[in-house]
Amino acid sequence: MKPWFRSLTVQISAAMMLIFTLLAGAIGFTLYEVELRKHDYVILNLAGQLRVIAQTMVADSTAYRSLMAGGWMNSDILYLQGLRNQMTKYDAIIAAYQKRTLPAELTGLDEPLTCSWNRQSINQLDRTAAVWFGFETRLKTIIGREPTPESLRAAADAIIDQRQILMQVSGDLTDAFQHMMEGKLKMLAWINRLDLGISLLVVIGLLTLLRRTFIAPLNRVMAGLARVSQGDFATCIEVGHRNEMGGIAQGINHLTQRLGVLFRLTDRINQATTLEASLRFVAQEIPPLLPLDWIGWLSFDPRLQRFQLERIHTSSSTTLHEGDRFEASETLLLQALTLRKPLHLSDLAQTAAQRSDTAPFARVLAADGRGSALFYPLGQPEGWQGVLVLASRSPHAYNQEQLELLANIAGQLGHAFEKTVVTESLLISALEGLAKLAENRDPETGNHLIRMSLYSVLIAEQVSKEGAYQGSFNAEDLRALERFAPMHDIGKVGIPDAILLKAGGLTPEERETMNLHPTIGGQVLRRSEEQLVALGYPVFAMGIEIAEGHHERFDGKGYPRGVAGRAIPLTARIVALADVFDALTSKRPYKQAWSVEEALAWIGGESGGHFDPEVVAAFERALPKILKVYERLKHV
Template sequence: MNYKWAKYIIMILFIVISTFFYIVASNKMKIVNQEVLITSKCENDLTEVLTDIESLYEYQDYLPNEIFFEKINGIYAHMAAAEIDHYNDLRKKDFEDLRLEVSRLKDETSKSKKSLISTVSKLKKERDNTLFLTVIIIVLIVFIEFISYTRFSSDITKYLKKIEVKDYDFKIRRSSLPFSSDIYSKIDYLRLNLKAIDEAISGTLKGYGIKETLSEIFTNINFKRYISFDRIGFATINKDRIIASFSFSDNKEIHFKQGFNILLEESSLSKIKSKTDLRIINDLDQYFLEKPHSMSTELLIKDGYKSSLTAPITDPNGNIAGFLFFSSRKKNNYVENDKYKVLSISDILSSIFSKNMLIDDLVSNAALGFVKLVEDKDPETGSHLERMQKYSRIIAMDMLNKGIYPNEIDINKVEDIYKYAPLHDIGKVGIPDKVLLKPGRLTPEEMDVMKRHSEIGSRVLILFEKNLRRYEHNFFSSAINISLCHHEKWDGTGYPNSLKGVLIPIEARVVSVADVFDALCSKRVYKEAFPFEKGVEIVTSLSGTSFDPKVVESFLDCLDDIRSVYNDLKEI
């Protein structure tokens, strides 16, 4: 038999069997519920009888004996005093015996009622478990089908739309089924989970990448019903450090800023070894008392957060590549069940992360191909590209850590600058060899030809960018800015467009300082290399004319790191 049909037959059989057990449990519940109602009525009646007996017993103390006897038994209106005393004793004993008997019956009835209620709860649990298991099996089979037949994110959204439960349809079903309110709430919960995950996947299509997806999640009210949070953060592992990539919150003032980084081995996150190792901290204040050197915890507390839930993000090989953070302003906000909710989200983000890595690798390899073209034409550029690439990253990271140009520099921009800095001169592949490789200074005419390399490089990258538009992500926007604008000057005297000040893209402003400094300290056919200190002096003198003063300031603040790269990679 065809595997596909066999699978559906098994699913139908399972539903039929589950439905049978569900009906049996429901009928049992109906019978027991009737018994509970009868027992409850008996209990109420006995309670009223006991109340009457106790009231009547108290009432006799306030009336003459003869009136009392006449009230109870009219024939005893006139009795001798001795007989009255005798009957007083008897009636007290009768009252006490009756009260005890009724109390006993009431206690037995209460116990019987509790037993019946317990039976109802068990039957209800069995019925609910049957329904829940049926839903889980169906969802599991649908999920297997989903994995088998959907290979692209766009197909995922189409598939989920097919199984989406519409509000009006759900109301009709609800009115026609004899479920308890508890069952309805469970169905609502499952439906909400499905809708939340559906919207997470849909969010990945609106803007390619993790940042866009988490932004969608943060603003989505269904996710805040799915799991409670006031902040979402994301961090990546770069070599041996954890770097805060970005976060979303409603805080106007933020202490835990992007770019914050610590050594992985110094963080408790180093204990997370697999994607199922999720961490809950429900009292950050207490946690900080126990670990007072945790800077990240201190910053979260300053931002007003009291509890957090952390999930790992994995790369295509299953290695931990980053972390997803949910934080709340409430203590004890997370329970174990929240781990399973976040795990489904982290799986989606790990998939996106893996795809990003694949595409980034392809783009990076293409970029390296461009760089290789330049190196083959001009061998002097090889070491220069590696040095200026590292200089650029050091400067950009310092600016990020200091909060300089926060609207222009984030951790992703720092990585783009590092990745694409070597592409600044790719346009030189279009410069004639007699100009590019001339062993001496260029004439004014030859310089005009050489200046064309910035526009040539940007045109090549723009063409490449157009071919990647279907991914809805601007992979080469930073590379284009670097290639086109790295010869623009802060005072507007640069080329090709005489841009001035902050109109020059931040990537180009950073790369231009790194490029010029390394050119000054490198040997060329037309000059000797300047000493390190002389190169620093010249760059400093050009602050405010050729270079952005704030970029130069970061360059000077990082001279120790700059010198380390210079010594490691300098040409001998």
């Protein structure tokens, strides 16, 4: 484990914290000093008032002397009142300065203001106070307890005589305060410049550190990756540091080694064009890397909440079959799929014994002679989903290195399966969108396509279990039926709205046009099938027979071709019954929903007429499951 102080994260974080501290300190100090400067302006304003008071006293005294010469005796009282007010205010300001506390009535602020002075300001304040209080004492002596015109004239003369000294000491105090404030502003600027300089040095140091421990190693890593991108998987990147960049380089070196091992494997997997081929290539290429005796793919149906074993590839005998189904509730398969993480079962027998209720598939694998297994979830939560299962006969067959190897290849496996499963699903989804468009143009009901496709699968399962059509459907067929059943009315996209959406009954000519939609649907899918066959993806054969045959009747009275009996594809016969049952039991703009009992009675009456009797019998056997779907998704 590398020392913590070598960590690039720690070094950069420490430098950034230092810069932040310096900047925050500078900002905080500046804001504090700015607030104090507001107080200084109040102090300076009061000092200016002293100068104004001195000027006013001199001006009033000069005016008073001139008025006395004219004999205006009324001015005595006014002069005396003004002189006393000016002396009182001058006293109050000087006394407040000496106490270092300016009361609110002087400043106009909400609270008293506490001040601090430098030595120069204190000395000047003492001189100004001494001059003023001495001069004030003399004035009071001149005026006396009983002021007379003569004493007032003498006081005015004294003020005029001392005007230079009075104005000088008042102005000197103002200048001293102003110099003090300018000094504080210069100190604030100096501190900010010092803080900026220190921050600049830290930034320079940080950039130097980044260049040496990050940028230079990163360039070496990029150069190494460029060689890897050219296919040189023997590349080894050396960065010379034991920090995060060193760890990244080690990780890349480890990855390139794995890429060299997996290159041939992934190349082979990507050659697969079908799901079966994908499993076969994995089974052929992985054994040199890890033990593998059995590989299988289980798809997940979120609507039915179950897994289905779609494909198996094994060189030994197996008791499992394609199409086997496993309920998803509270199982290890669902756990792997939900957590989106591989699940390693090192001892299947022990897992099956300890978790008999939640590990049905593990129990089946153990009974099949497998000792350990890996469950790898593939796909996307909003799209196709499934679990790839790799199994070995031996318990504890997989070590940590092999698990990491599989984790690296999981993405490649996902792409291979995406090409073989998702590509097909996307093509079908596009046509399902057209089918939904056709349904929306017709006054159908909510969830119609979902219900009738599920009904079709449930009927087909029963058809395949017993009766004349036993074994007609394997797992792939059932999956295809669920996909293509919703496309039964895709041809309605070619029917004019004036006919398709007509509220009343159709004329014979309009009915003839409406009856063309099975043919139109078949033509649409045939054109798509021709293009996909050229690309190696023949997928629409079942969709074509469903689209063209779902309006044919077992007795030959249907349309568009009027074929009868087994000449109608079995899938079309099944979809016809599922479609009619859903139409009868669903509310439409032109009718109310029939009860299930009414629908069953009508369908039973059409056995051998509209419907194949074997399909009707299979429908009745599947009825409990069909009714569960009906109750969950009904639209009445």
